[in-house]
Each structure stands twice: as C-alpha cells, then as structure tokens.
Amino acid sequence: MPFAVSNQTIGAAGTLEDSFVIPTTSRPNQFTPLNPSVVNVVNVAIAPPAPTAGTLATTIEYAQGIVSESVAEYGVQETPVVITLLATLEDAALLAEYLVRPVPAFWFGNIQIIMNGLTDAQRTLVSSLDIGSQLSVTKSFPNSTPSTVTQIMALEGISHDITPDRHIITLYPNPATIYTYFILDTDELDDVTKALA
Amino acid sequence: MAVSIPNCGTYTVEMDYGASTNAFRLDDAVAGVLDQSVYVLEGTTDWQDVTAYVKQVSINRGRQNRFRDPTGQPSTATLQIEDSDYRFSLVNEGSPYWNTAKGRLGFELNSGVRISRNGTYLFTGIITQYDQRIENPSRSLVTVNCSDALFSLNNAKTTYFTATPERSDTRINTVLSNAGVFSKPGQRVLATGLANLGNAPVDETASVLEYILRINNSEQGRVWVDGSGNFHFDRRLVGELQSVDASLSDTGGTAIPYTTFDIVSN
Numbered sequence: 001m002p003f004a005v006s007n008q009t010i011g012a013a014g015t016l017e018d019s020f021v022i023p024t025t026s027r028p029n030q031f032t033p034l035n036p037s038v039v040n041v042v043n044v045a046i047a048p049p050a051p052t053a054g055t056l057a058t059t060i061e062y063a064q065g066i067v068s069e070s071v072a073e074y075g076v077q078e079t080p081v082v083i084t085l086l087a088t089l090e091d092a093a094l095l096a097e098y099l100v101r102p103v104p105a106f107w108f109g110n111i112q113i114i115m116n117g118l119t120d121a122q123r124t125l126v127s128s129l130d131i132g133s134q135l136s137v138t139k140s141f142p143n144s145t146p147s148t149v150t151q152i153m154a155l156e157g158i159s160h161d162i163t164p165d166r167h168i169i170t171l172y173p174n175p176a177t178i179y180t181y182f183i184l185d186t187d188e189l190d191d192v193t194k195a196l197a
Numbered sequence: 198m199a200v201s202i203p204n205c206g207t208y209t210v211e212m213d214y215g216a217s218t219n220a221f222r223l224d225d226a227v228a229g230v231l232d233q234s235v236y237v238l239e240g241t242t243d244w245q246d247v248t249a250y251v252k253q254v255s256i257n258r259g260r261q262n263r264f265r266d267p268t269g270q271p272s273t274a275t276l277q278i279e280d281s282d283y284r285f286s287l288v289n290e291g292s293p294y295w296n297t298a299k300g301r302l303g304f305e306l307n308s309g310v311r312i313s314r315n316g317t318y319l320f321t322g323i324i325t326q327y328d329q330r331i332e333n334p335s336r337s338l339v340t341v342n343c344s345d346a347l348f349s350l351n352n353a354k355t356t357y358f359t360a361t362p363e364r365s366d367t368r369i370n371t372v373l374s375n376a377g378v379f380s381k382p383g384q385r386v387l388a389t390g391l392a393n394l395g396n397a398p399v400d401e402t403a404s405v406l407e408y409i410l411r412i413n414n415s416e417q418g419r420v421w422v423d424g425s426g427n428f429h430f431d432r433r434l435v436g437e438l439q440s441v442d443a444s445l446s447d448t449g450g451t452a453i454p455y456t457t458f459d460i461v462s463n
Binding site: 031037046047050082084085086087088091094095098099101104105106107108109110111112113114115116117118122123124125126127128129130131132133134135136137138139140148152154155156157158159160161162163164165166167171172174176 | 392394431433444462
C-alpha cells in the first residue's frame with residue numbers, strides 16, 4: 001500500500017509525556033496504539049531543542065506516516081506522538097515507515113518442543129537457538145488450501161521448563177522482514193522471501 | 198553434581214557461594230581496605246553444583262510478541278529446590294553453604310546463578326529473591342528467583358556525557374562503557390544500528406536500562422542478554438538477507454518436530 005509521510009509540529013514540548021518517567025517494568029513499546037492489529041498512522045518526533053531565554057515554549061517536530069488505503073479500510077489506527085532521540089525528520093520518517101502495519105498479520109507462535117523426542121543433533125541445534133535466530137516453520141493443514149504453509153520468522157523469546165524427566169522448550173518467533181538466500185534449481189522466481197547474496 | 202535427564206542431556210545448576218564472601222566493598226572498614234589480597238573486585242566466584250537438589254527449573258527470556266511487549270526485559274529463572282536436609286535453609290548455621298563471616302546463608306541477593314545443558318548455558322544471572330517455605334512438620338521447599346544482568350542496569354544511573362550525532366549502537370556502547378558494565382572481551386555484541394541519533398541532552402536521572410531502551414525506541418531493534426550473560430543489541434530488520442538457523446516442521450524429515458503451536462493473530 002502507498003505510504004505517505006509529512007512533517008508536523010505541535011505546541012509546547014512540556015505537554016507531551018516524557019518517556020523517562022515511565023517505569024521500566026511497565027514500559028510498553030511506546031509506539032503501540034490501543035489496537036495494535038493495524039497501525040496506519042505513525043507519529044515519530046525528534047527531541048526538541050532546549051528552551052532558550054527567547055523561546056521558552058519550544059515546539060516539537062515530528063514525521064507522520066500515513067497509509068491512506070488502510071485508513072479507509074480500518075479507520076485511523078494511530079500511535080501517540082513519541083519523542084525519540086533521532087537526529088532528523090528524515091530519520092523519523094524512516095522509522096515511521098518501518099512501524100506502519102496497514103493490514104492485520106498472523107504468524108506461527110508459541111511453538112512447543114519436547115526435547116525428549118528429538119535426535120541428538122536436533123537437541124544441540126535447539127539449544128543453540130537464541131533471541132534473533134531465524135526460524136523456518138512449516139505446518140500442514142487438513143482441509144485447507146494451501147495444505148502446507150511455511151513462515152520465515154525471527155525468534156523474539158524462549159522459555160524452558162525443566163523437570164527431572166523432561167525438558168520443554170517454547171519458542172516465540174515473530175514476523176520480520178527477512179530474505180533468505182535464493183537457491184538455483186530449488187527456489188522459484190518472483191518469491192518475495194528470496195534474494196541473491 | 199550434574200543431572201542427566203533421559204533423552205535430553207546433562208544439566209547443571211550452579212549457585213555462587215564465593216563472590217559474596219570476598220567482594221571488595223567501598224568504604225567498608227574490612228572489605229574496603231586497599232592493598233590487601235583478601236577482598237577483590239566482584240569477589241571470587243565459587244560455583245556450587247546444586248543440581249541434585251533442584252526439582253524444577255523455569256527460564257523465560259525475551260518477549261512473546263514484539264508488537265505488544267517491550268524489548269529489554271530482564272530474563273528470569275526460577276529454581277524450585279527440595280531442601281530435604283536443610284542445607285538451603287536461611288536459619289541452618291550448620292549448612293555447608295553458611296557464611297560464618299556474615300552470619301547468614303551464602304546464597305543471597307545478587308549471588309550468581311547459572312544453568313547449563315551439555316555445557317551450553319541456558320541462563321546466567323543473579324538471585325533477586327530467595328524464599329524458604331516450610332510445610333509441617335518439616336518439609337523445606339526453597340524457591341529462588343533470578344534475573345539476568347539487565348536487571349542490574351535498573352539500579353545504575355546514566356552517567357552524563359555530551360551526546361553527539363551518532364548511530365544507535367555507538368551510543369549504547371558509550372552508555373555501557375560509562376556504567377562500567379559488560380566490559381570484558383566478548384560481553385558486548387552490538388549490531389550496526391540504522392538509527393541516527395541527534396544531540397539531545399542525556400538525562401542523568403534515567404537508569405542505564407531506561408536510557409538504553411530510549412535509544413532502542415529510536416531503533417526498534419532488540420536488547421537482550423544471552424544465556425552466557427553477554428549483552429546483545431540488534432538493529433531493526435528492514436529487508437535483511439539472512440540464513441535460516443533452524444527449520445521446524447510437522448511433516449517429518451530432519452526438521453525439528455514440535456508438539457503444539459498457536460496461529461497468533463495480532
């Protein structure tokens with residue numbers, strides 16, 4: 001969907017929430033709106049200059065990214081104006097473009113693996129996975145088209161439950177914009193998940 | 198001693214009894230004296246293998262949903278210990294883990310904990326809470342809650358410095374250096390950031406973790422501590438070309454099989 005960005009300003013800097021005052025334990029992703037399934041208006045501000053004797057009420061500049069088609073379909077799903085440490089409005093626009101999610105997403109998550117049922121090689125591989133690892137997850141579905149779906153995702157979290165007789169690992173992969181290497185004679189052209197090295 | 202779980206591997210749970218006994222403490226009349234050889238910086242670790250007494254381990258690292266959960270949350274581990282001979286008791290002066298110098302159990306707040314499988318660490322951190330529960334007449338159950346080193350960054354204030362335009366990873370490196378943490382070789386794994394930061398003043402009232410997360414708010418990458426205790430920072434992924442580390446499937450073959458999963462609709 002087309003993405004448009006414009007530069008905006010709002011009033012006094014002091015009227016916005018300072019991210020420093022939010023306790024770390026309850027700190028959300030500050031760009032998350034109330035309904036995070038769709039984010040079609042993103043507001044990324046850059047830190048305002050310090051007040052001077054002549055300008056006590058400084059203004060805040062921010063880049064606003066909008067996906068109009070998504071707004072038309074789902075209504076306005078807007079983030080708050082979040083003050084970042086970014087240097088320029090161009091940097092803010094790049095971040096806004098990254099944060100928009102014009103349509104709802106789904107992915108394979110909360111994947112439970114029982115270590116007892118794996119081979120030695122598989123156990124070693126699973127143990128080596130860490131946050132940031134790339135996973136390919138394939139699931140077959142009865143009475144469904146397509147019958148098999150594969151997703152390439154990035155691992156965001158891992159949990160282990162270990163007792164004297166078993167070790168259960170739960171992986172929390174999430175969608176990410178990842179390309180994997182195109183393999184000649186194996187992969188097909190026009191696959192948006194493949195790229196040349 | 199390490200414990201073997203059938204068809205899983207050999208597991209070890211270790212708790213540090215040593216560092217709390219000889220750690221140098223500033224301004225302390227005994228432990229803070231310079232030019233002596235007993236009390237040293239960070240203390241000398243003395244890892245005690247307590248695996249045989251542990252009946253359950255739970256480890257949580259990272260986040261479940263990047264659209265809803267913040268990154269940079271300290272990883273946690275919980276140990277459930279069946280303390281049949283009261284060696285983990287908070288009141289047993291005859292415990293082999295009793296610290297006679299301090300007059301209390303050697304395992305306490307900030308004592309190190311590490312958990313490994315076949316030599317690969319699944320968690321490295323410190324004790325944040327230690328609870329002993331007695332079920333009458335005399336069954337002792339000990340619960341040890343742990344967090345990784347990100348937790349400690351909550352307790353250190355950001356040192357002021359003059360911010361200059363630079364990438365997010367460079368700024369994080371400066372903040373960590375000023376705090377004197379993750380300073381050993383290999384303890385910082387910082388990916389090259391995409392976010393160009395400006396010269397907004399650094400707020401000294403923020404904790405180190407708060408300021409790092411504010412930097413990451415501009416990057417929207419990831420911040421975490423790995424199972425060995427090393428600090429990681431990843432940039433946001435924008436069309437990255439990466440190889441797949443592991444393949445999971447329910448269709449057989451060499452791919453890793455899984456038992457359950459959810460289709461998450463955000």
